[in-house]
Amino acid sequence: MPSNRAVQRRPLDPSKFRDPRLTAKGQDRAVVALTRLRCVWFNTGSLCNLNCHGCYMESGPTNDRLPFLSATEVRTYLDEIAACGLPVEEIGLTGGEPFMNKDILAILEDALERGFRVLVLTNAMQPFRFRREAVKALNERFPGRLTLRVSIDHPSPEGHEANRGDGSWDKMLENIRWMAGNGLSLAVAARTGWGEAPDVLRAGYAALFAHLGIPIDVTDPRRLVLFPEMDATQDVPEVSVQCWDILGVAPDSMMCATSRMVIKRKGADRPVVVPCTLLPYDPRFELGSELAGSAQAVSLNHPHCASFCALGRGACSV
Secondary structure: OOOOOOOOOOEOOOOOOOOOOEOOOOOEEOEEOOOOOOEEEEEOOOEOOOOOOOOOOOOEOOOOOOOOOOHHHHHHHHHHHHHHOOOOOEEEEEOOOHHHOOOHHHHHHHHHHOOOEEEEEEOOOHHHHHHHHHHHHHHHHOOOOEEEEEEOOOOOHHHHHHHHOOOHHHHHHHHHHHHHHOOOEEEEEEEOOOOOOHHHHHHHHHHHHHHHOOOOOOOOOOOEEEEOOOOOOEOOOOOEOOHHHHHOOOHHHOHHHOEEEEEOOOOOOOOEEEOOOOOOOOHHHOOOOOOOOOOOOEEOOOHHHHHHHHOOOOOOOO
16 A cells, blocks of 8 residues: 655754745745736635645644635625736635535635636535535536546545545545536646655556546646645755756746735634645734735745745646
8 A cells, every 4th residue: 555654854953944034054045926916715714524644734623723714705805806906817715625614605606706717625525515516506607617626645545545534535436426427627636745756646547537437637737736745844945045046946936926825813803815825824924914915025934835836846726
Protein backbone atom coordinates (compact mmCIF):
# COMPACT_ATOMS: atom_id res chain seq x y z
CA MET A 1 0.00 0.00 0.00
CA PRO A 2 1.40 3.47 -0.82
CA SER A 3 2.27 5.71 2.09
CA ASN A 4 2.16 9.49 1.97
CA ARG A 5 4.33 9.57 5.06
CA ALA A 6 7.36 8.49 3.02
CA VAL A 7 9.13 11.87 3.04
CA GLN A 8 10.16 13.20 6.45
CA ARG A 9 12.14 16.39 6.95
CA ARG A 10 13.73 18.10 9.90
CA PRO A 11 11.52 20.20 12.18
CA LEU A 12 11.14 23.79 11.03
CA ASP A 13 14.02 26.03 12.04
CA PRO A 14 12.45 28.48 14.54
CA SER A 15 14.48 31.35 13.11
CA LYS A 16 12.69 31.08 9.75
CA PHE A 17 9.56 32.92 8.58
CA ARG A 18 9.70 35.51 11.35
CA ASP A 19 10.62 38.78 9.64
CA PRO A 20 8.39 39.81 6.69
CA ARG A 21 11.29 41.73 5.15
CA LEU A 22 14.29 39.44 5.67
CA THR A 23 14.95 35.70 5.70
CA ALA A 24 16.83 34.05 8.57
CA LYS A 25 19.99 34.40 6.45
CA GLY A 26 19.47 38.16 6.17
CA GLN A 27 18.43 38.11 2.51
CA ASP A 28 15.58 40.22 1.16
CA ARG A 29 12.44 38.12 1.37
CA ALA A 30 10.47 37.57 -1.82
CA VAL A 31 7.23 39.52 -2.14
CA VAL A 32 4.42 39.20 -4.65
CA ALA A 33 2.37 42.10 -5.98
CA LEU A 34 -1.27 41.70 -6.94
CA THR A 35 -1.17 42.01 -10.73
CA ARG A 36 -4.80 41.27 -11.50
CA LEU A 37 -7.53 40.03 -9.14
CA ARG A 38 -8.77 37.19 -11.32
CA CYS A 39 -10.08 34.74 -8.68
CA VAL A 40 -11.81 35.32 -5.36
CA TRP A 41 -12.08 32.37 -3.00
CA PHE A 42 -14.56 32.00 -0.17
CA ASN A 43 -13.77 29.63 2.66
CA THR A 44 -17.31 28.51 3.36
CA GLY A 45 -16.34 27.12 6.78
CA SER A 46 -13.69 24.84 8.29
CA LEU A 47 -16.07 22.06 9.38
CA CYS A 48 -15.82 18.85 7.37
CA ASN A 49 -17.46 15.44 7.50
CA LEU A 50 -13.99 13.82 7.30
CA ASN A 51 -10.86 14.07 9.42
CA CYS A 52 -8.15 13.46 6.82
CA HIS A 53 -4.51 12.75 7.55
CA GLY A 54 -2.32 15.69 6.56
CA CYS A 55 -5.09 18.21 5.86
CA TYR A 56 -3.33 21.59 5.77
CA MET A 57 -6.61 23.22 6.85
CA GLU A 58 -6.94 20.84 9.81
CA SER A 59 -10.58 20.54 8.77
CA GLY A 60 -12.78 18.03 10.52
CA PRO A 61 -16.04 17.46 12.38
CA THR A 62 -14.90 19.60 15.34
CA ASN A 63 -12.91 22.42 13.69
CA ASP A 64 -15.16 25.48 13.74
CA ARG A 65 -12.35 28.07 13.77
CA LEU A 66 -13.83 29.41 10.52
CA PRO A 67 -17.64 29.47 10.86
CA PHE A 68 -19.87 28.97 7.85
CA LEU A 69 -20.08 32.05 5.65
CA SER A 70 -23.64 33.14 4.99
CA ALA A 71 -25.07 33.89 1.56
CA THR A 72 -25.51 37.50 2.69
CA GLU A 73 -21.82 37.81 3.59
CA VAL A 74 -20.75 36.37 0.26
CA ARG A 75 -23.19 38.64 -1.57
CA THR A 76 -21.54 41.69 0.01
CA TYR A 77 -18.28 40.79 -1.73
CA LEU A 78 -19.96 39.95 -5.03
CA ASP A 79 -21.62 43.37 -4.86
CA GLU A 80 -18.23 44.97 -4.17
CA ILE A 81 -16.72 43.26 -7.22
CA ALA A 82 -19.48 44.76 -9.37
CA ALA A 83 -19.44 48.20 -7.76
CA CYS A 84 -15.65 48.59 -8.01
CA GLY A 85 -15.33 47.01 -11.44
CA LEU A 86 -12.81 44.46 -10.16
CA PRO A 87 -11.56 42.13 -12.95
CA VAL A 88 -12.69 38.94 -11.22
CA GLU A 89 -13.50 36.03 -13.55
CA GLU A 90 -13.73 33.08 -11.19
CA ILE A 91 -15.23 32.37 -7.78
CA GLY A 92 -13.76 29.49 -5.77
CA LEU A 93 -15.53 27.79 -2.87
CA THR A 94 -13.50 25.76 -0.42
CA GLY A 95 -13.64 24.58 3.18
CA GLY A 96 -13.85 22.31 5.11
CA GLU A 97 -16.51 20.70 3.00
CA PRO A 98 -18.51 23.42 1.20
CA PHE A 99 -21.62 21.26 0.85
CA MET A 100 -21.98 21.21 4.64
CA ASN A 101 -22.80 24.94 4.54
CA LYS A 102 -26.59 25.37 4.59
CA ASP A 103 -26.29 28.41 2.30
CA ILE A 104 -24.12 26.73 -0.34
CA LEU A 105 -26.85 26.51 -2.98
CA ALA A 106 -27.78 30.17 -2.56
CA ILE A 107 -24.09 31.12 -2.78
CA LEU A 108 -23.66 29.06 -5.94
CA GLU A 109 -26.77 30.52 -7.55
CA ASP A 110 -25.77 34.11 -6.76
CA ALA A 111 -22.26 33.70 -8.22
CA LEU A 112 -23.49 31.87 -11.33
CA GLU A 113 -26.26 34.40 -11.98
CA ARG A 114 -23.63 37.15 -12.04
CA GLY A 115 -21.75 35.38 -14.82
CA PHE A 116 -18.73 34.06 -12.91
CA ARG A 117 -17.10 30.73 -13.47
CA VAL A 118 -17.42 28.83 -10.20
CA LEU A 119 -15.09 26.14 -8.84
CA VAL A 120 -16.15 24.08 -5.82
CA LEU A 121 -13.70 21.86 -3.92
CA THR A 122 -15.44 18.81 -2.47
CA ASN A 123 -14.79 15.33 -1.11
CA ALA A 124 -17.87 14.11 -3.03
CA MET A 125 -19.38 12.28 -0.10
CA GLN A 126 -22.64 12.47 1.84
CA PRO A 127 -22.94 16.28 2.12
CA PHE A 128 -22.77 16.51 -1.67
CA ARG A 129 -25.17 13.60 -2.13
CA PHE A 130 -27.85 15.45 -0.16
CA ARG A 131 -27.62 18.40 -2.57
CA ARG A 132 -26.70 16.81 -5.85
CA GLU A 133 -30.08 17.18 -7.58
CA ALA A 134 -30.05 20.90 -6.80
CA VAL A 135 -26.48 21.16 -8.13
CA LYS A 136 -27.55 19.35 -11.28
CA ALA A 137 -30.37 21.89 -11.76
CA LEU A 138 -27.94 24.81 -11.36
CA ASN A 139 -25.56 23.23 -13.86
CA GLU A 140 -28.39 22.92 -16.37
CA ARG A 141 -29.34 26.59 -15.85
CA PHE A 142 -25.74 27.80 -16.19
CA PRO A 143 -24.05 25.33 -18.54
CA GLY A 144 -20.27 25.34 -18.72
CA ARG A 145 -19.73 27.66 -15.76
CA LEU A 146 -19.66 25.27 -12.78
CA THR A 147 -16.76 22.90 -12.06
CA LEU A 148 -16.50 20.46 -9.16
CA ARG A 149 -12.98 19.49 -8.09
CA VAL A 150 -13.11 16.17 -6.26
CA SER A 151 -10.38 15.11 -3.85
CA ILE A 152 -9.04 11.68 -4.78
CA ASP A 153 -5.84 11.36 -2.80
CA HIS A 154 -4.48 8.34 -4.70
CA PRO A 155 -5.73 6.28 -7.66
CA SER A 156 -5.99 3.21 -5.44
CA PRO A 157 -8.64 2.63 -2.76
CA GLU A 158 -5.91 1.70 -0.27
CA GLY A 159 -4.05 4.95 -0.75
CA HIS A 160 -7.16 7.13 -0.73
CA GLU A 161 -8.56 5.49 2.41
CA ALA A 162 -5.19 5.74 4.17
CA ASN A 163 -5.88 9.49 4.23
CA ARG A 164 -9.67 9.64 4.32
CA GLY A 165 -10.78 6.61 6.28
CA ASP A 166 -12.44 3.26 5.67
CA GLY A 167 -15.41 3.36 3.32
CA SER A 168 -14.55 6.75 1.82
CA TRP A 169 -13.51 5.30 -1.56
CA ASP A 170 -16.80 3.68 -2.55
CA LYS A 171 -18.89 6.66 -1.44
CA MET A 172 -16.68 9.06 -3.39
CA LEU A 173 -16.77 6.85 -6.50
CA GLU A 174 -20.55 6.61 -6.43
CA ASN A 175 -20.89 10.39 -6.42
CA ILE A 176 -18.19 11.16 -8.99
CA ARG A 177 -19.80 8.65 -11.35
CA TRP A 178 -23.11 10.45 -10.80
CA MET A 179 -21.43 13.82 -11.52
CA ALA A 180 -19.95 12.56 -14.78
CA GLY A 181 -23.20 10.88 -15.79
CA ASN A 182 -25.13 14.09 -15.28
CA GLY A 183 -22.88 16.35 -17.30
CA LEU A 184 -21.05 18.18 -14.53
CA SER A 185 -17.61 19.58 -15.35
CA LEU A 186 -15.06 17.69 -13.27
CA ALA A 187 -11.52 18.10 -12.04
CA VAL A 188 -9.61 16.02 -9.50
CA ALA A 189 -7.20 17.05 -6.75
CA ALA A 190 -4.51 14.49 -5.94
CA ARG A 191 -1.75 14.26 -3.36
CA THR A 192 1.90 13.71 -4.27
CA GLY A 193 3.57 12.54 -1.06
CA TRP A 194 3.54 8.86 -2.02
CA GLY A 195 7.09 8.52 -3.26
CA GLU A 196 5.80 8.02 -6.81
CA ALA A 197 6.84 10.07 -9.84
CA PRO A 198 4.20 12.43 -11.25
CA ASP A 199 3.96 10.51 -14.52
CA VAL A 200 3.34 7.29 -12.59
CA LEU A 201 0.57 8.96 -10.61
CA ARG A 202 -1.01 10.42 -13.74
CA ALA A 203 -0.93 7.00 -15.41
CA GLY A 204 -2.66 5.53 -12.37
CA TYR A 205 -5.40 8.14 -12.52
CA ALA A 206 -5.75 7.65 -16.29
CA ALA A 207 -6.41 3.94 -15.72
CA LEU A 208 -8.92 4.73 -12.97
CA PHE A 209 -10.84 7.27 -15.03
CA ALA A 210 -10.89 4.96 -18.05
CA HIS A 211 -12.31 2.19 -15.87
CA LEU A 212 -14.97 4.53 -14.48
CA GLY A 213 -15.79 6.09 -17.85
CA ILE A 214 -15.03 9.58 -16.51
CA PRO A 215 -13.79 12.09 -19.13
CA ILE A 216 -10.88 13.73 -17.32
CA ASP A 217 -7.72 14.48 -19.28
CA VAL A 218 -4.90 13.56 -16.89
CA THR A 219 -2.36 15.48 -19.00
CA ASP A 220 -4.20 18.74 -18.29
CA PRO A 221 -2.81 20.15 -15.01
CA ARG A 222 -6.05 22.07 -14.49
CA ARG A 223 -8.10 18.85 -14.57
CA LEU A 224 -5.77 16.62 -12.59
CA VAL A 225 -4.06 18.81 -10.02
CA LEU A 226 -1.14 17.19 -8.21
CA PHE A 227 -0.85 19.09 -4.94
CA PRO A 228 2.49 19.14 -3.10
CA GLU A 229 2.42 18.06 0.53
CA MET A 230 2.43 20.81 3.14
CA ASP A 231 3.39 20.62 6.79
CA ALA A 232 4.16 23.90 8.50
CA THR A 233 6.06 22.08 11.27
CA GLN A 234 8.69 20.63 8.89
CA ASP A 235 11.70 22.49 7.55
CA VAL A 236 11.56 24.13 4.13
CA PRO A 237 13.81 26.75 2.48
CA GLU A 238 12.74 30.37 2.71
CA VAL A 239 12.11 32.24 -0.52
CA SER A 240 14.40 35.22 -1.07
CA VAL A 241 14.35 37.68 -3.95
CA GLN A 242 17.26 35.77 -5.52
CA CYS A 243 15.18 32.58 -5.60
CA TRP A 244 13.06 33.77 -8.53
CA ASP A 245 15.99 33.35 -10.89
CA ILE A 246 17.30 30.23 -9.15
CA LEU A 247 13.92 28.49 -9.38
CA GLY A 248 13.08 29.82 -12.82
CA VAL A 249 9.69 31.14 -11.71
CA ALA A 250 8.19 34.61 -11.88
CA PRO A 251 6.46 36.38 -9.00
CA ASP A 252 3.34 36.91 -11.11
CA SER A 253 2.92 33.13 -11.42
CA MET A 254 2.24 32.83 -7.68
CA MET A 255 -1.34 32.37 -6.52
CA CYS A 256 -1.35 35.60 -4.52
CA ALA A 257 -0.60 37.59 -7.70
CA THR A 258 -4.12 36.91 -8.99
CA SER A 259 -6.19 35.63 -6.03
CA ARG A 260 -7.61 36.58 -2.68
CA MET A 261 -9.70 34.58 -0.17
CA VAL A 262 -12.49 35.69 2.15
CA ILE A 263 -12.72 34.03 5.56
CA LYS A 264 -14.57 34.64 8.81
CA ARG A 265 -12.91 33.88 12.11
CA LYS A 266 -14.86 32.44 15.02
CA GLY A 267 -16.22 35.27 17.14
CA ALA A 268 -15.48 37.96 14.53
CA ASP A 269 -18.07 40.56 13.55
CA ARG A 270 -17.33 40.35 9.84
CA PRO A 271 -15.21 38.47 7.31
CA VAL A 272 -11.69 39.49 6.32
CA VAL A 273 -9.57 39.05 3.20
CA VAL A 274 -6.35 36.98 3.12
CA PRO A 275 -3.94 36.42 0.19
CA CYS A 276 -4.83 32.86 -0.74
CA THR A 277 -6.40 29.54 0.23
CA LEU A 278 -3.32 28.38 2.15
CA LEU A 279 -3.26 30.98 4.94
CA PRO A 280 -6.63 31.03 6.69
CA TYR A 281 -5.40 31.03 10.29
CA ASP A 282 -2.34 33.30 10.45
CA PRO A 283 -3.47 36.85 11.40
CA ARG A 284 -0.24 38.32 9.95
CA PHE A 285 -1.73 37.85 6.50
CA GLU A 286 -5.01 39.70 7.01
CA LEU A 287 -5.51 42.36 4.31
CA GLY A 288 -8.56 44.15 5.67
CA SER A 289 -12.24 43.53 5.25
CA GLU A 290 -12.66 44.67 1.63
CA LEU A 291 -11.37 43.27 -1.64
CA ALA A 292 -10.63 46.71 -3.02
CA GLY A 293 -8.23 47.38 -0.16
CA SER A 294 -6.42 44.04 -0.36
CA ALA A 295 -4.09 44.94 -3.23
CA GLN A 296 -0.93 45.33 -1.16
CA ALA A 297 2.06 43.12 -1.94
CA VAL A 298 2.32 39.85 -0.01
CA SER A 299 5.50 38.81 1.76
CA LEU A 300 6.21 35.07 1.32
CA ASN A 301 6.65 34.69 5.06
CA HIS A 302 5.06 31.29 5.70
CA PRO A 303 6.25 27.70 5.10
CA HIS A 304 3.28 27.07 2.79
CA CYS A 305 4.43 29.93 0.52
CA ALA A 306 7.61 27.96 -0.09
CA SER A 307 6.45 24.33 -0.07
CA PHE A 308 3.25 24.80 -2.10
CA CYS A 309 3.74 27.82 -4.36
CA ALA A 310 7.41 28.64 -4.95
CA LEU A 311 8.91 25.14 -4.71
CA GLY A 312 5.83 22.98 -5.34
CA ARG A 313 4.50 25.11 -8.22
CA GLY A 314 1.00 24.57 -6.87
CA ALA A 315 -2.09 26.60 -7.78
CA CYS A 316 -5.66 26.25 -6.60
CA SER A 317 -7.77 27.87 -9.30
CA VAL A 318 -8.78 26.46 -12.68
